[in-house]
Amino acid sequence: xxxxxxxxxxxxxxxxxxxxxxxxxxxxxxxxxxxxxxxxxxxxxxxxxxxxxxxxxxxxxxxxxxxxxxxxxxxxxxxxxxxxxxxxxxxxxxxxxxxxxxxxxxxxxxxxxxxxxxxxxxxxxxxxxxxxxxxxxxxxxxxxxxxxxxxxxxxxxxxxxxxxxxxxxxxxxxxxxxxxxxxxxxxxxxxxxxxxxxxxxxxxxxxxxxxxxxxxxxxxxxxxxxxxxxxxxxxxxxxxxxxxxxxxxxxxxxxxxxxxxxxxxxxxxxxxxxxxxxxxxxxxxxxxxxxxxxxxxxxxxxxxxxxxxxxxxxxxxxxxxxxxxxxxxxxxxxxx
Amino acid sequence: xxxxxxxxxxxxxxxxxxxxxxxxxxxxxxxxxxxxxxxxxxxxxxxxxxxxxxxxxxxxxxxxxxxxxxxxxxxxxxxxxxxxxxxxxxxxxxxxxxxxxxxxxxxxxxxxxxxxxxxxxxxxxxxxxxxxxxxxxxxxxxxxxxxxxxxxxxxxxxxxxxxxxxxxxxxxxxxxxxxxxxxxxxxxxxxxxxxxxxxxxxxxxxxxxxxxxxxxxxxxxxxxxxxxxxxxxxxxxxxxxxxxxxxxxxxxxxxxxxxxxxxxxxxxxxxxxxxxxxxxxxxxxxxxxxxxxxxxxxxxxxxxxxxxxxxxx
Numbered sequence: 001x002x003x004x005x006x007x008x009x010x011x012x013x014x015x016x017x018x019x020x021x022x023x024x025x026x027x028x029x030x031x032x033x034x035x036x037x038x039x040x041x042x043x044x045x046x047x048x049x050x051x052x053x054x055x056x057x058x059x060x061x062x063x064x065x066x067x068x069x070x071x072x073x074x075x076x077x078x079x080x081x082x083x084x085x086x087x088x089x090x091x092x093x094x095x096x097x098x099x100x101x102x103x104x105x106x107x108x109x110x111x112x113x114x115x116x117x118x119x120x121x122x123x124x125x126x127x128x129x130x131x132x133x134x135x136x137x138x139x140x141x142x143x144x145x146x147x148x149x150x151x152x153x154x155x156x157x158x159x160x161x162x163x164x165x166x167x168x169x170x171x172x173x174x175x176x177x178x179x180x181x182x183x184x185x186x187x188x189x190x191x192x193x194x195x196x197x198x199x200x201x202x203x204x205x206x207x208x209x210x211x212x213x214x215x216x217x218x219x220x221x222x223x224x225x226x227x228x229x230x231x232x233x234x235x236x237x238x239x240x241x242x243x244x245x246x247x248x249x250x251x252x253x254x255x256x257x258x259x260x261x262x263x264x265x266x267x268x269x270x271x272x273x274x275x276x277x278x279x280x281x282x283x284x285x286x287x288x289x290x291x292x293x294x295x296x297x298x299x300x301x302x303x304x305x306x307x308x309x310x311x312x313x314x315x316x317x318x319x320x321x322x323x324x325x326x327x328x329x330x331x332x333x334x335x336x
Numbered sequence: 337x338x339x340x341x342x343x344x345x346x347x348x349x350x351x352x353x354x355x356x357x358x359x360x361x362x363x364x365x366x367x368x369x370x371x372x373x374x375x376x377x378x379x380x381x382x383x384x385x386x387x388x389x390x391x392x393x394x395x396x397x398x399x400x401x402x403x404x405x406x407x408x409x410x411x412x413x414x415x416x417x418x419x420x421x422x423x424x425x426x427x428x429x430x431x432x433x434x435x436x437x438x439x440x441x442x443x444x445x446x447x448x449x450x451x452x453x454x455x456x457x458x459x460x461x462x463x464x465x466x467x468x469x470x471x472x473x474x475x476x477x478x479x480x481x482x483x484x485x486x487x488x489x490x491x492x493x494x495x496x497x498x499x500x501x502x503x504x505x506x507x508x509x510x511x512x513x514x515x516x517x518x519x520x521x522x523x524x525x526x527x528x529x530x531x532x533x534x535x536x537x538x539x540x541x542x543x544x545x546x547x548x549x550x551x552x553x554x555x556x557x558x559x560x561x562x563x564x565x566x567x568x569x570x571x572x573x574x575x576x577x578x579x580x581x582x583x584x585x586x587x588x589x590x591x592x593x594x595x596x597x598x599x600x601x602x603x604x605x606x607x608x609x610x611x612x613x614x615x616x617x618x619x620x621x622x623x624x625x626x627x628x629x630x631x632x633x634x635x636x637x638x639x640x641x642x643x644x645x646x647x648x649x
Contacts (some may be wrong), residue, residue, distance in 0.1 A: 046419075060513060061408060155497075156431060157496060226520055253407055253408060254433050255434060301416050310373050
């Protein structure tokens with residue numbers, strides 16, 4: 001049985017990998033570079049080291065959330081709770097570190113564990129109770145938003161008693177080695193999360209099943225794979241990654257802001273889709289997602305640097321999102 | 337496909353340059369990073385800032401996040417503003433602590449920071465142009481007590497429980513009632529994000545639960561309009577005191593649905609912020625706080641030029 005299952009999933013993966021060759025990645029990267037070129041020509045203030053670092057820092061949270069969403073979206077699911085789950089995990093870190101005065105590593109583990117736990121609950125609701133992912137995670141989004149407010153007493157929790165906490169995202173490990181490149185740790189974490197996730201998706205059984213679930217869940221299930229189990233695992237991993245995002249944002253703001261989080265899921269999903277991951281599942285890459293997240297940040301920052309009126313910034317961002325996805329569709333047609 | 341892409345890119349460049357407009361190199365540039373943008377209140381602050389920009393011949397931009405919970409988005413805006421090498425910066429912090437690293441950077445670059453609205457909890461800003469929300473909400477409490485005859489049940493619909501203005505207006509109102517009016521009982525304080533619809537639903541449930549309720553204080557524009565809508569839908573006659581202005585709220589006062597409201601001076605906040613920045617650049621000494629003032633207005637004084645000048649649609 002397992003050999004058939006393996007063959008089945010391998011075949012699915014193979015087609016998924018082949019349909020998005022290296023060419024596509026180069027083009028997606030090219031559009032990011034093109035966007036940056038436009039802004040560099042339009043304003044001398046854009047291509048400055050501090051501004052580029054600012055862009056990377058603005059990408060850290062959305063990028064990590066988008067990686068979390070990529071896992072779920074490849075299975076053909078959706079996760080609307082990534083933003084409020086991030087906030088919930090930040091609040092949990094606050095409870096452990098500020099309320100209970102526990103050491104920093106404990107708080108970090110608690111935040112990630114809380115994310116994994118909530119993710120596994122979402123996964124179980126979807127896999128075992130057969131609630132559609134959209135509704136299950138919508139429910140989780142509200143539930144977690146409420147819990148974050150309840151646990152924090154509706155007030156921000158500050159990390160002033162944990163003086164090293166801001167280090168997680170604000171200080172720069174790279175900068176201590178290469179002083180001319182003070183890339184904040186939050187960005188470093190984003191890249192580590194992305195690389196590890198990419199390896200998981202392309203080189204492990206979990207990755208294979210993630211793609212297989214999105215391509216043809218029924219076929220995978222009939223070939224003897226415990227699809228419910230793997231689905232729960234995917235949501236658990238995604239939740240743990242949201243926990244990491246919670247640590248980055250809490251560290252950046254030096255506080256857990258309980259009211260924040262709603263709306264962040266849409267930015268994350270936008271990054272995933274711009275990066276070429278299909279909302280119907282079975283296809284996607286982490287590299288694409290990171291490029292998608294960078295495109296959003298570059299666009300937001302560039303329009304600000306150009307002092308484009310804010311109402312027009314929103315219009316332009318909307319247009320670019322549609323164009324980016326349309327270009328991706330054209331590319332795919334051309335290849336097919 | 338590459339051609340299509342280049343074409344799109346070219347159109348993009350054209351559009352961006354067009355939108356950005358001409359950028360002169362030597363003028364004084366002062367970006368204002370606000371707590372919000374879409375709300376009419378912020379648009380009035382923006383209008384005041386633009387007026388001052390015209391009077392003092394400086395260039396300003398005005399930006400704020402979509403929602404007052406988006407602390408990190410506001411920090412990104414501040415970061416982008418600093419990248420533009422401005423001469424001064426106006427800033428209304430959503431969370432002061434989160435902004436400290438960037439404000440230090442501004443300080444190091446000798447860029448004067450002027451705080452406005454809820455201000456910034458730090459020594460870095462040279463001054464703060466703001467409304468005294470505690471005193472203003474206490475005035476609303478006095479008016480409420482006057483209208484309901486000093487006794488009975490009342491409630492509050494507040495925009496949120498984490499922001500400075502939310503906390504100050506709630507506490508300013510609640511504390512005044514507790515100190516001065518022992519016979520008035522606050523039965524409920526609810527939060528509706530300043531969202532009209534949410535505040536309407538909240539109001540309806542408060543009215544449903546408290547048949548003897550005499551009055552509700554709506555702590556910002558969205559909350560106040562929600563209270564008016566809720567009372568209207570439930571067909572209940574209660575005393576409503578609002579906050580800020582806006583077309584709907586002004587209309588509610590004119591129609592007698594709302595007794596009156598507190599108005600800040602948003603145009604003045606914007607104007608004084610830019611004015612203070614200009615003064616700072618000239619090296620003038622500034623007071624630590626610039627009180628931009630507040631008024632109680634109702635049907636009787638709405639058309640008074642002093643009041644109508646600070647009300648916005």
